[in-house]
Amino acid sequence: MAYVHFTDEEKQRANSVDLVDFLKRQGEQLIRSGPEWRWKRHDSVTIRGSEWFRHSRKEGGRAIDFVQGFYNLSFPEAVQWLLGGEAGVEWNQTSKSSPAPKREFALPGVNSDMRRVFAYLIKQRFIDRDVITHFAHEKLIYEDKEYHNAVFVGLDENGTARHAHKRGTYTQGEAYKGNVEGSDPRYSFHWIGRSSKLYVFEAPVDMLSFITLHRPGWKEHSYVTLDGVSEHAMLQQLRQNSHLKDVILCLDHDEAGIEANGRLKDMLAEDGYTNTAVRQSIYKDWNEDLKAKHGMEPIPAEEHPKLILLPQVCAVLPDLCSALGTHRDIRTFLIDCFQRLESLVNSRKTAPENTDTVKECLECMAAGSLFLAKELCRQMGRPVTAEQLVQKLQSSYRPHVDRGWLRTRMEDIRRDLTDIDRITHKPGIRGVEDQRYLGSSYLRLALDCVRTRMFIELGPQVMLPKQDQTRNLTMTM
Incomplete structure:
Protein backbone atom coordinates (compact mmCIF):
# COMPACT_ATOMS: atom_id res chain seq x y z
CA MET A 1 0.00 0.00 0.00
CA ALA A 2 1.08 3.62 -0.51
CA TYR A 3 3.10 5.43 2.15
CA VAL A 4 0.94 6.87 4.93
CA HIS A 5 2.31 9.37 7.41
CA PHE A 6 1.24 9.12 11.05
CA THR A 7 2.10 11.61 13.75
CA ASP A 8 3.72 10.40 16.96
CA GLU A 9 0.45 11.17 18.75
CA GLU A 10 -1.51 8.95 16.33
CA LYS A 11 0.94 6.07 16.69
CA GLN A 12 0.82 6.39 20.47
CA ARG A 13 -2.99 6.42 20.42
CA ALA A 14 -3.10 3.32 18.20
CA ASN A 15 -0.62 1.53 20.44
CA SER A 16 -2.73 2.35 23.51
CA VAL A 17 -5.90 0.63 22.30
CA ASP A 18 -7.20 -1.79 24.91
CA LEU A 19 -6.82 -5.25 23.38
CA VAL A 20 -9.51 -6.79 25.59
CA ASP A 21 -12.06 -4.37 24.16
CA PHE A 22 -10.64 -4.87 20.68
CA LEU A 23 -10.90 -8.68 20.77
CA LYS A 24 -14.31 -8.78 22.43
CA ARG A 25 -15.69 -6.67 19.59
CA GLN A 26 -14.41 -9.33 17.19
CA GLY A 27 -16.50 -11.93 19.05
CA GLU A 28 -13.44 -13.46 20.74
CA GLN A 29 -13.72 -15.00 24.21
CA LEU A 30 -11.32 -13.97 26.94
CA ILE A 31 -10.95 -15.44 30.42
CA ARG A 32 -9.79 -13.41 33.41
CA SER A 33 -6.54 -14.80 34.83
CA GLY A 34 -5.56 -12.65 37.82
CA PRO A 35 -4.58 -9.20 36.55
CA GLU A 36 -4.54 -10.41 32.94
CA TRP A 37 -6.90 -11.91 30.38
CA ARG A 38 -6.25 -15.18 28.57
CA TRP A 39 -7.39 -15.49 24.97
CA LYS A 40 -9.54 -18.63 24.87
CA ARG A 41 -8.83 -19.40 21.21
CA HIS A 42 -5.08 -19.46 21.88
CA ASP A 43 -4.56 -19.95 25.59
CA SER A 44 -0.84 -19.24 25.54
CA VAL A 45 -1.66 -15.58 24.74
CA THR A 46 -2.36 -13.26 27.67
CA ILE A 47 -3.58 -9.66 27.43
CA ARG A 48 -3.14 -6.79 29.85
CA GLY A 49 -4.38 -3.43 28.65
CA SER A 50 -2.65 -2.67 25.38
CA GLU A 51 0.09 -5.23 26.01
CA TRP A 52 0.14 -8.90 25.00
CA PHE A 53 2.44 -11.86 25.52
CA ARG A 54 2.53 -15.25 23.82
CA HIS A 55 4.04 -17.60 26.40
CA SER A 56 4.52 -20.49 23.97
CA ARG A 57 6.95 -18.42 21.89
CA LYS A 58 8.23 -16.01 24.55
CA GLU A 59 7.25 -12.95 22.53
CA GLY A 60 4.96 -10.00 23.04
CA GLY A 61 4.39 -6.31 22.48
CA ARG A 62 1.62 -3.75 22.16
CA ALA A 63 -1.50 -3.17 20.12
CA ILE A 64 0.06 -2.30 16.74
CA ASP A 65 2.30 -5.35 16.45
CA PHE A 66 -0.52 -7.51 17.84
CA VAL A 67 -2.78 -6.50 14.95
CA GLN A 68 0.12 -6.81 12.48
CA GLY A 69 0.97 -10.33 13.60
CA PHE A 70 -2.46 -11.84 14.21
CA TYR A 71 -4.28 -10.13 11.35
CA ASN A 72 -1.48 -10.18 8.74
CA LEU A 73 -1.59 -6.42 8.20
CA SER A 74 1.16 -3.97 7.34
CA PHE A 75 2.13 -1.26 9.82
CA PRO A 76 0.03 1.45 8.09
CA GLU A 77 -2.99 -0.88 7.82
CA ALA A 78 -2.72 -1.84 11.51
CA VAL A 79 -2.46 1.78 12.65
CA GLN A 80 -5.37 2.87 10.46
CA TRP A 81 -7.59 0.11 11.82
CA LEU A 82 -6.67 0.90 15.43
CA LEU A 83 -7.35 4.58 14.83
CA GLY A 84 -10.83 3.76 13.52
CA GLY A 85 -10.19 3.77 9.78
CA GLU A 86 -13.13 4.08 7.44
CA ALA A 87 -15.42 2.32 9.90
CA GLY A 88 -15.02 5.11 12.44
CA VAL A 89 -14.82 2.66 15.36
CA GLU A 90 -13.61 4.18 18.63
CA TRP A 91 -11.77 1.48 20.56
CA ASN A 92 -11.43 1.80 24.32
CA GLN A 93 -8.07 3.02 25.54
CA THR A 94 -6.17 1.08 28.17
CA SER A 95 -7.22 3.33 31.06
CA LYS A 96 -10.92 2.64 30.44
CA SER A 97 -10.84 -1.11 31.07
CA SER A 98 -7.71 -1.93 33.00
CA PRO A 99 -8.01 -4.99 35.25
CA ALA A 100 -8.86 -4.76 38.92
CA PRO A 101 -5.93 -4.85 41.38
CA LYS A 102 -4.70 -8.36 42.14
CA ARG A 103 -6.03 -9.84 45.38
CA GLU A 104 -4.01 -11.74 47.91
CA PHE A 105 -4.40 -15.52 47.66
CA ALA A 106 -6.69 -17.16 50.22
CA LEU A 107 -8.24 -20.63 50.23
CA PRO A 108 -12.06 -20.78 50.11
CA GLY A 109 -13.80 -21.77 53.34
CA VAL A 110 -13.94 -25.49 54.09
CA ASN A 111 -17.31 -27.28 54.25
CA SER A 112 -18.05 -29.58 57.17
CA ASP A 113 -18.13 -32.65 54.90
CA MET A 114 -17.19 -33.73 51.37
CA HIS A 294 -17.58 -47.73 32.65
CA GLY A 295 -19.77 -47.97 29.56
CA MET A 296 -20.36 -44.27 28.92
CA GLU A 297 -20.07 -42.66 25.50
CA PRO A 298 -16.67 -40.89 25.47
CA ILE A 299 -15.67 -37.75 23.62
CA PRO A 300 -13.40 -38.94 20.78
CA ALA A 301 -9.79 -37.88 20.39
CA GLU A 302 -8.92 -35.16 17.87
CA GLU A 303 -5.85 -35.52 15.69
CA HIS A 304 -3.95 -32.41 14.66
CA PRO A 305 -5.31 -31.20 11.27
CA LYS A 306 -1.82 -30.26 10.07
CA LEU A 307 -0.47 -33.72 10.89
CA ILE A 308 -3.37 -35.23 8.95
CA LEU A 309 -2.74 -32.99 5.95
CA LEU A 310 1.07 -33.28 5.96
CA PRO A 311 1.39 -36.77 4.41
CA GLN A 312 -1.24 -35.88 1.81
CA VAL A 313 0.74 -32.83 0.68
CA CYS A 314 4.03 -34.74 0.75
CA ALA A 315 2.65 -37.69 -1.23
CA VAL A 316 2.92 -35.81 -4.55
CA LEU A 317 6.53 -34.70 -4.03
CA PRO A 318 8.47 -37.85 -5.11
CA ASP A 319 6.80 -37.95 -8.55
CA LEU A 320 7.24 -34.21 -9.01
CA CYS A 321 10.87 -34.57 -7.98
CA SER A 322 11.40 -37.24 -10.65
CA ALA A 323 9.63 -35.14 -13.29
CA LEU A 324 11.99 -32.23 -12.59
CA GLY A 325 14.97 -34.40 -13.52
CA THR A 326 14.65 -33.26 -17.13
CA HIS A 327 14.80 -29.57 -16.22
CA ARG A 328 18.07 -27.89 -17.13
CA ASP A 329 18.43 -25.39 -14.29
CA ILE A 330 16.49 -26.16 -11.11
CA ARG A 331 17.80 -23.10 -9.24
CA THR A 332 16.50 -20.75 -11.94
CA PHE A 333 13.27 -22.74 -11.90
CA LEU A 334 12.92 -22.10 -8.15
CA ILE A 335 13.44 -18.35 -8.59
CA ASP A 336 10.91 -18.22 -11.43
CA CYS A 337 8.37 -20.14 -9.32
CA PHE A 338 8.86 -17.78 -6.38
CA GLN A 339 8.42 -14.69 -8.53
CA ARG A 340 5.21 -16.10 -9.92
CA LEU A 341 4.12 -17.04 -6.42
CA GLU A 342 4.74 -13.50 -5.13
CA SER A 343 2.72 -12.05 -8.01
CA LEU A 344 -0.21 -14.35 -7.30
CA VAL A 345 -0.17 -13.77 -3.55
CA ASN A 346 0.17 -10.00 -3.87
CA SER A 347 -2.73 -9.86 -6.34
CA ARG A 348 -4.98 -11.55 -3.73
CA LYS A 349 -7.45 -12.75 -6.35
CA THR A 350 -10.24 -14.85 -4.88
CA ALA A 351 -10.80 -17.06 -7.94
CA PRO A 352 -10.38 -20.76 -7.04
CA GLU A 353 -8.00 -21.36 -9.95
CA ASN A 354 -5.65 -18.73 -8.50
CA THR A 355 -5.46 -20.60 -5.20
CA ASP A 356 -4.83 -23.87 -7.06
CA THR A 357 -1.98 -22.24 -8.97
CA VAL A 358 -0.42 -20.99 -5.72
CA LYS A 359 -0.56 -24.54 -4.33
CA GLU A 360 1.05 -25.92 -7.50
CA CYS A 361 3.85 -23.33 -7.31
CA LEU A 362 4.58 -24.30 -3.70
CA GLU A 363 4.55 -28.02 -4.51
CA CYS A 364 6.93 -27.49 -7.44
CA MET A 365 9.28 -25.44 -5.29
CA ALA A 366 9.27 -28.09 -2.56
CA ALA A 367 9.96 -30.82 -5.12
CA GLY A 368 12.68 -28.73 -6.78
CA SER A 369 14.51 -28.14 -3.51
CA LEU A 370 14.28 -31.86 -2.70
CA PHE A 371 15.71 -32.64 -6.14
CA LEU A 372 18.69 -30.37 -5.43
CA ALA A 373 19.17 -32.01 -2.01
CA LYS A 374 19.10 -35.42 -3.68
CA GLU A 375 21.72 -34.38 -6.24
CA LEU A 376 23.93 -32.90 -3.53
CA CYS A 377 23.80 -36.16 -1.55
CA ARG A 378 24.78 -38.08 -4.69
CA GLN A 379 27.74 -35.75 -5.29
CA MET A 380 28.85 -36.23 -1.67
CA GLY A 381 28.82 -40.01 -2.12
CA ARG A 382 25.74 -40.58 0.06
CA PRO A 383 22.91 -41.24 -2.38
CA VAL A 384 19.33 -41.09 -1.12
CA THR A 385 15.94 -41.51 -2.76
CA ALA A 386 13.30 -38.80 -3.05
CA GLU A 387 11.07 -40.91 -0.80
CA GLN A 388 13.74 -40.93 1.91
CA LEU A 389 14.06 -37.15 1.75
CA VAL A 390 10.29 -36.73 1.95
CA GLN A 391 10.25 -38.99 5.00
CA LYS A 392 12.97 -36.89 6.61
CA LEU A 393 11.00 -33.75 5.83
CA GLN A 394 7.86 -35.17 7.44
CA SER A 395 9.68 -36.33 10.56
CA SER A 396 11.22 -32.86 11.03
CA TYR A 397 7.85 -31.11 10.94
CA ARG A 398 6.68 -29.63 14.27
CA PRO A 399 3.15 -28.19 14.34
CA HIS A 400 3.81 -26.10 17.46
CA VAL A 401 6.37 -23.98 15.61
CA ASP A 402 4.35 -23.74 12.39
CA ARG A 403 3.08 -20.21 13.03
CA GLY A 404 2.64 -17.00 11.13
CA TRP A 405 0.50 -15.57 8.40
CA LEU A 406 1.08 -15.77 4.67
CA ARG A 407 3.27 -12.67 4.69
CA THR A 408 5.74 -14.13 7.19
CA ARG A 409 5.75 -17.49 5.40
CA MET A 410 6.66 -15.81 2.14
CA GLU A 411 9.48 -14.02 3.96
CA ASP A 412 10.74 -17.40 5.22
CA ILE A 413 10.82 -18.78 1.68
CA ARG A 414 12.64 -15.69 0.41
CA ARG A 415 15.21 -16.07 3.19
CA ASP A 416 15.75 -19.73 2.26
CA LEU A 417 16.34 -18.82 -1.38
CA THR A 418 18.77 -16.09 -0.33
CA ASP A 419 20.75 -18.54 1.83
CA ILE A 420 20.93 -21.02 -1.05
CA ASP A 421 22.04 -18.33 -3.48
CA ARG A 422 24.72 -17.08 -1.10
CA ILE A 423 26.29 -20.48 -0.51
CA THR A 424 26.13 -21.58 -4.16
CA HIS A 425 27.86 -18.37 -5.30
CA LYS A 426 30.49 -18.42 -2.57
CA PRO A 427 33.97 -18.10 -4.15
CA GLY A 428 36.23 -21.13 -4.14
CA ILE A 429 35.54 -24.82 -3.60
CA ARG A 430 32.78 -25.66 -1.14
CA GLY A 431 33.98 -27.57 1.90
CA VAL A 432 32.11 -30.30 3.75
CA GLU A 433 30.52 -27.83 6.19
CA ASP A 434 29.30 -25.65 3.32
CA GLN A 435 27.82 -28.68 1.59
CA ARG A 436 26.03 -29.76 4.75
CA TYR A 437 24.66 -26.26 5.26
CA LEU A 438 23.50 -26.18 1.63
CA GLY A 439 21.76 -29.52 2.07
CA SER A 440 20.02 -28.24 5.20
CA SER A 441 18.96 -25.10 3.32
CA TYR A 442 17.39 -27.20 0.56
CA LEU A 443 15.41 -29.20 3.11
CA ARG A 444 14.40 -26.05 4.98
CA LEU A 445 13.12 -24.50 1.76
CA ALA A 446 11.13 -27.66 0.99
CA LEU A 447 9.64 -27.67 4.49
CA ASP A 448 8.73 -23.98 4.37
CA CYS A 449 7.00 -24.51 1.03
CA VAL A 450 5.07 -27.47 2.44
CA ARG A 451 4.10 -25.47 5.54
CA THR A 452 2.82 -22.62 3.37
CA ARG A 453 0.95 -25.08 1.13
CA MET A 454 -0.82 -26.50 4.20
CA PHE A 455 -1.56 -23.02 5.54
CA ILE A 456 -3.40 -22.14 2.34
CA GLU A 457 -5.31 -25.42 2.43
CA LEU A 458 -6.40 -24.96 6.05
CA GLY A 459 -6.85 -21.18 6.13
CA PRO A 460 -9.71 -20.08 3.81
CA GLN A 461 -9.13 -16.38 4.59
CA VAL A 462 -5.54 -16.16 3.37
CA MET A 463 -6.34 -15.43 -0.29
CA LEU A 464 -8.88 -12.69 0.44
CA PRO A 465 -8.05 -9.08 -0.39
CA LYS A 466 -6.67 -7.16 2.60
CA GLN A 467 -9.72 -4.90 2.85
CA ASP A 468 -12.02 -7.93 3.00
CA GLN A 469 -9.88 -9.53 5.71
CA THR A 470 -10.20 -6.37 7.78
CA ARG A 471 -13.95 -6.09 7.34
CA ASN A 472 -14.53 -9.73 8.18
CA LEU A 473 -12.68 -9.23 11.48
CA THR A 474 -11.83 -12.90 11.70
CA MET A 475 -8.65 -14.47 12.96
CA THR A 476 -7.44 -17.94 12.06
CA MET A 477 -3.91 -18.81 13.04
Missing part, protein backbone atom coordinates in the same frame (compact mmCIF):
# COMPACT_ATOMS: atom_id res chain seq x y z
CA ARG A 115 -20.36 -35.56 50.34
CA ARG A 116 -20.95 -33.59 47.14
CA VAL A 117 -17.31 -33.73 46.07
CA PHE A 118 -17.12 -37.49 46.67
CA ALA A 119 -20.41 -38.02 44.84
CA TYR A 120 -19.29 -35.91 41.88
CA LEU A 121 -15.82 -37.43 41.51
CA ILE A 122 -16.97 -41.02 42.03
CA LYS A 123 -20.36 -41.13 40.30
CA GLN A 124 -19.81 -38.57 37.54
CA ARG A 125 -16.07 -38.87 36.96
CA PHE A 126 -15.52 -42.50 38.09
CA ILE A 127 -12.44 -41.63 40.15
CA ASP A 128 -11.41 -44.38 42.57
CA ARG A 129 -12.67 -43.74 46.11
CA ASP A 130 -9.33 -44.66 47.72
CA VAL A 131 -7.49 -42.21 45.47
CA ILE A 132 -9.84 -39.38 46.46
CA THR A 133 -9.58 -40.36 50.14
CA HIS A 134 -5.79 -40.21 49.97
CA PHE A 135 -5.74 -36.64 48.59
CA ALA A 136 -8.50 -35.56 50.98
CA HIS A 137 -6.49 -36.93 53.92
CA GLU A 138 -3.48 -34.90 52.71
CA LYS A 139 -5.78 -31.82 52.60
CA LEU A 140 -5.16 -31.46 48.87
CA ILE A 141 -8.84 -31.92 47.98
CA TYR A 142 -11.81 -30.55 49.90
CA GLU A 143 -15.32 -29.13 49.42
CA ASP A 144 -15.75 -25.38 49.72
CA LYS A 145 -18.37 -24.11 52.13
CA GLU A 146 -20.13 -21.50 49.99
CA TYR A 147 -20.61 -23.17 46.60
CA HIS A 148 -19.69 -26.82 47.33
CA ASN A 149 -17.03 -26.79 44.61
CA ALA A 150 -14.27 -29.36 44.60
CA VAL A 151 -11.08 -27.48 45.56
CA PHE A 152 -7.73 -28.89 44.42
CA VAL A 153 -4.91 -27.37 46.48
CA GLY A 154 -1.32 -26.76 45.40
CA LEU A 155 1.37 -26.45 48.08
CA ASP A 156 4.80 -24.84 47.86
CA GLU A 157 8.07 -26.42 49.03
CA ASN A 158 7.27 -25.42 52.62
CA GLY A 159 3.82 -27.01 52.61
CA THR A 160 2.02 -23.67 52.36
CA ALA A 161 -1.04 -23.45 50.08
CA ARG A 162 -0.20 -21.19 47.13
CA HIS A 163 -2.69 -22.34 44.50
CA ALA A 164 -6.27 -23.63 44.36
CA HIS A 165 -8.32 -24.83 41.41
CA LYS A 166 -12.12 -24.97 41.82
CA ARG A 167 -14.38 -27.35 39.93
CA GLY A 168 -18.18 -27.20 40.19
CA THR A 169 -19.96 -30.32 41.39
CA TYR A 170 -23.38 -29.58 39.94
CA THR A 171 -24.34 -31.94 37.11
CA GLN A 172 -26.70 -29.66 35.17
CA GLY A 173 -25.15 -27.59 32.37
CA GLU A 174 -21.46 -26.81 32.00
CA ALA A 175 -19.65 -27.13 35.32
CA TYR A 176 -17.82 -24.12 36.73
CA LYS A 177 -14.04 -24.28 36.78
CA GLY A 178 -11.38 -21.71 37.59
CA ASN A 179 -8.49 -20.81 39.86
CA VAL A 180 -8.80 -18.90 43.11
CA GLU A 181 -7.64 -15.35 42.48
CA GLY A 182 -4.03 -14.78 43.47
CA SER A 183 -3.02 -18.42 42.81
CA ASP A 184 0.67 -18.86 41.95
CA PRO A 185 0.84 -20.86 38.67
CA ARG A 186 4.09 -22.52 39.78
CA TYR A 187 2.35 -24.45 42.56
CA SER A 188 -0.69 -26.13 41.06
CA PHE A 189 -2.21 -29.44 42.26
CA HIS A 190 0.48 -32.16 42.40
CA TRP A 191 1.88 -35.21 44.16
CA ILE A 192 5.58 -36.02 44.54
CA GLY A 193 6.75 -39.62 44.95
CA ARG A 194 10.18 -41.24 45.24
CA SER A 195 10.71 -42.57 41.70
CA SER A 196 12.34 -40.60 38.89
CA LYS A 197 9.07 -40.31 36.91
CA LEU A 198 6.99 -37.13 36.64
CA TYR A 199 3.61 -37.42 34.87
CA VAL A 200 2.24 -34.12 33.51
CA PHE A 201 -1.48 -33.33 33.01
CA GLU A 202 -3.64 -30.40 32.00
CA ALA A 203 -6.12 -30.55 34.92
CA PRO A 204 -6.68 -32.27 38.30
CA VAL A 205 -9.48 -34.55 37.03
CA ASP A 206 -7.16 -35.78 34.25
CA MET A 207 -4.48 -36.58 36.81
CA LEU A 208 -6.86 -38.43 39.14
CA SER A 209 -8.35 -40.34 36.20
CA PHE A 210 -4.91 -41.49 35.07
CA ILE A 211 -4.03 -42.63 38.58
CA THR A 212 -7.34 -44.53 38.76
CA LEU A 213 -6.53 -46.25 35.47
CA HIS A 214 -2.98 -47.10 36.63
CA ARG A 215 -3.36 -47.66 40.36
CA PRO A 216 -0.65 -50.25 41.22
CA GLY A 217 2.25 -48.44 42.89
CA TRP A 218 1.00 -45.01 41.88
CA LYS A 219 2.23 -43.25 45.03
CA GLU A 220 5.83 -44.03 44.08
CA HIS A 221 5.63 -41.67 41.11
CA SER A 222 5.09 -37.90 40.79
CA TYR A 223 2.25 -36.04 39.10
CA VAL A 224 1.63 -32.38 38.32
CA THR A 225 -1.17 -30.41 36.66
CA LEU A 226 -0.61 -27.39 34.44
CA ASP A 227 -3.98 -25.59 34.55
CA GLY A 228 -3.98 -25.86 30.77
CA VAL A 229 -0.70 -26.16 28.89
CA SER A 230 1.50 -23.60 30.66
CA GLU A 231 4.89 -24.97 31.70
CA HIS A 232 5.40 -23.15 35.03
CA ALA A 233 4.20 -25.86 37.44
CA MET A 234 6.11 -28.62 35.65
CA LEU A 235 9.38 -26.68 35.66
CA GLN A 236 8.94 -25.72 39.32
CA GLN A 237 8.59 -29.34 40.43
CA LEU A 238 11.62 -30.36 38.37
CA ARG A 239 13.68 -27.59 40.00
CA GLN A 240 12.51 -28.51 43.50
CA ASN A 241 12.93 -32.27 43.14
CA SER A 242 16.30 -33.25 41.70
CA HIS A 243 15.38 -36.96 41.66
CA LEU A 244 12.85 -36.33 38.88
CA LYS A 245 14.57 -37.22 35.60
CA ASP A 246 11.93 -38.88 33.39
CA VAL A 247 9.06 -36.68 32.22
CA ILE A 248 5.92 -38.25 30.73
CA LEU A 249 3.60 -35.75 29.05
CA CYS A 250 -0.02 -36.92 29.37
CA LEU A 251 -1.89 -33.95 27.88
CA ASP A 252 -5.23 -34.02 26.10
CA HIS A 253 -5.49 -35.91 22.83
CA ASP A 254 -6.48 -32.88 20.75
CA GLU A 255 -4.87 -30.14 18.67
CA ALA A 256 -3.86 -27.98 21.64
CA GLY A 257 -2.49 -30.95 23.58
CA ILE A 258 -0.47 -32.25 20.62
CA GLU A 259 1.11 -28.82 20.05
CA ALA A 260 1.83 -28.43 23.76
CA ASN A 261 3.58 -31.82 23.78
CA GLY A 262 6.02 -30.61 21.14
CA ARG A 263 6.57 -27.23 22.79
CA LEU A 264 7.16 -28.71 26.25
CA LYS A 265 9.52 -31.38 24.86
CA ASP A 266 11.62 -28.66 23.22
CA MET A 267 11.63 -26.66 26.45
CA LEU A 268 12.65 -29.69 28.53
CA ALA A 269 15.44 -30.57 26.10
CA GLU A 270 16.85 -27.03 26.48
CA ASP A 271 16.92 -27.61 30.27
CA GLY A 272 18.76 -30.92 29.86
CA TYR A 273 15.78 -33.29 30.27
CA THR A 274 16.29 -35.58 27.30
CA ASN A 275 14.36 -38.57 28.64
CA THR A 276 10.90 -37.23 27.77
CA ALA A 277 7.98 -39.31 26.53
CA VAL A 278 4.46 -38.59 25.32
CA ARG A 279 1.57 -40.77 26.48
CA GLN A 280 -1.80 -40.18 24.83
CA SER A 281 -5.26 -41.21 25.97
CA ILE A 282 -7.38 -43.28 23.59
CA TYR A 283 -10.16 -40.71 23.70
CA LYS A 284 -9.98 -36.94 24.22
CA ASP A 285 -8.50 -37.15 27.74
CA TRP A 286 -7.92 -39.63 30.56
CA ASN A 287 -11.32 -39.06 32.12
CA GLU A 288 -12.97 -39.92 28.80
CA ASP A 289 -10.99 -43.18 28.82
CA LEU A 290 -12.27 -43.82 32.33
CA LYS A 291 -15.84 -43.07 31.25
CA ALA A 292 -15.53 -45.48 28.32
CA LYS A 293 -14.32 -48.18 30.71
